[in-house]
Amino acid sequence: MESPVYIQIHNQIRQDIEAGKWQIGDRIPSERDLAVTFNVSRMTLRQAIQTLVDEGILERRIGAGTYVANRKVQEKVSGVTSFTDIMIAQGKKPSSKTISYHVAKPSLSESEKLQLPDGAQVLRMERIRYADAVPISFEVATVPYDLVRDFSKSEVTKSFYHTLEKKGGYHMGGATQTVSAQLASERIADYLEIKRGEAILRLRQISLLQDGRPFEYVRTQYVGERFEFYLER
Template identity: 70%
Template sequence: MTSPVYIQIHNQIKQDVENGKWRVGERIPAERELAELFNVSRMTLRQAIQTLVDDGILERHVGSGTFVANRKVQEKMSGVTSFTDLMLAAGKVPSSKTISYHLMTPSQSEIERLQLDGSKKVLRMERIRYGSNVPICYEVTAVPADLIEGFSKEEVTTSLYKALEEKAGLHPRRAIQTVSAMSASEKIAEYLHVKRGEALLRLRQISYLQDGRPFEYTHTQYVGDRFEFVLEK
């Protein structure tokens, strides 16, 4: 099955960055130029660019354009905990609103981070996560489709970790996490009930099972004044 066009563009630009076509900190061509180069609509091109921004490969500078992202200082955070458990521990009622839920061909970034071969599918879902009805974050998650075969949509979207443990005996054990700052886009601002341009915390996370297999690749945008990370050294 052929990958969606925006995924193909994502893969090509990612490869170009890795091959040094554009250096770290260098501005890539404007969306109009890239849309003409790939012979696609601006909307399709913008979707591809957004996936690269979400993956931390590119970054947008308001009024200046899109640039190859700088490497950032990384701090390891200890342990792996589901959003549901975090909210319960904080005395809040967890809930989610699913924006999209589809089986798809993985992007090159998802193939690498989830250690998939090209024939595998992923479940990609977009959710808004709430604590006692207050939007806390916007989340995009990719999970190997064969890992959740036989799971209901409700089980997966309500608490993936709980479903894995109770239905498959699979236990999340650790995660690699990268945190950076970003500004809320118009779309995300609407989802999270904040102003466009408001500061957000962006988390990219690869989560692993007890046997070492990566099972989840997530990029999440948190409202800065509603969530904080605690680092253990």
């Protein structure tokens, strides 16, 4: 199974950065030029760039282009808590809308974060998460397909953690998380019902089972005015 074209472009740009073609702080070529280089549409190229932005590898600067991102200070947040549990604990009704759901070859980043063996497949899903019907976040979650192949789509999309624990018999462990700020793209703004360029919080999380195995790599963008992180030392 061949990876989607935008994932192939994602992989190539990341490899180019790691090989030193572009250094931290360098401006990469424009989307128009890259689209020509890769012989793809602007839309496909933009999707590839967005995956790299979501992972913190690239960063957009309004009116100035796209740059190789600086490494940011990271704040450690411990524990794995589901969105559903967080909303219920706050007296809100959680819900979600699945935008995409498919099995595919992992990108280089996904394979690395999930410590996947060669030839492994992943389930990649995009969801909008709501609290009392108000959009709170947009997330792209990637999980090893072998972990979920026996679960139905509804079991995975409605409450993934509960399905893993109750039906799969797995036990949640810790997580590594990085939180940073960025501005909403046109696509994300549309999903979250905000204006393009509004502040959003970006969370990248690798969730672990109790035995230390990574089972989820998720990139989530939260509406800055509707969600906040609480850190307890």
